[in-house]
Amino acid sequence: MNVRSERLQLFLRDAAGQPFKSFEAIDGTLQTRSQKLIFAMNAGMFHRDLSPVGLFVAEGKQLAPLNTTNGYGNFYLKPNGVFLLSNSGARIVESSEYPGVSERVILATQSGPLLVRNGKIHSAFNAKSESRLTRNGVGVPSPDVAIFAISEAPVNFHEFATLFRDVLKCPDALFLDGVICSLHSTQLQRSDKKTDLGPIIGIAGTEP
16 A cells, blocks of 8 residues: 555544454444544554553554563564654664654554564574464555555465565565454455454545
8 A cells, every 4th residue: 555645544542542442443433533444454462451562653642662672472573673654654663773763653563573674584484384373464665655464374474474575575574463363444345353453553534
């Protein structure tokens, strides 16, 4: 999608401060503004209370801080990274590089691991790995474009990273999540309902 012509947004909580949890809830809120949810995808890992594990910036406001600690799980498989949108366009940066971003950040979500960084697949990925899950992620082939992808069948990390690097031509790509990965698309007439979701990224359109 072209981030210049399509307005990406991050969703987390409704006007009452409660987690949206689902695409349906976001769409319901948008309908009160004569809008509808055109596209959406889970946008990063979250705690049991559905709060983001890492950085979360929406509408220029930071709602959760950058997380550079060590821990267990995919999020902490360093290097991890941040997908962000600024006036300069879309970018994916390694998490430790985020504090050095000088331009105003409109939205940002942190996740991990980085699938591809500067054209290189994450060194921890094994092409023969038997760890296969459905997965989703985001890649940036240029500042004007962000590509979101979700696997229809279980894949390992190396296969998913190869998709972004070799097929989608993204020199930088970020893993968003695995088993819970979900997609909403009016074009595809699809709206997944696997589980309650934390951070969600999407595009709202005007009702006809």
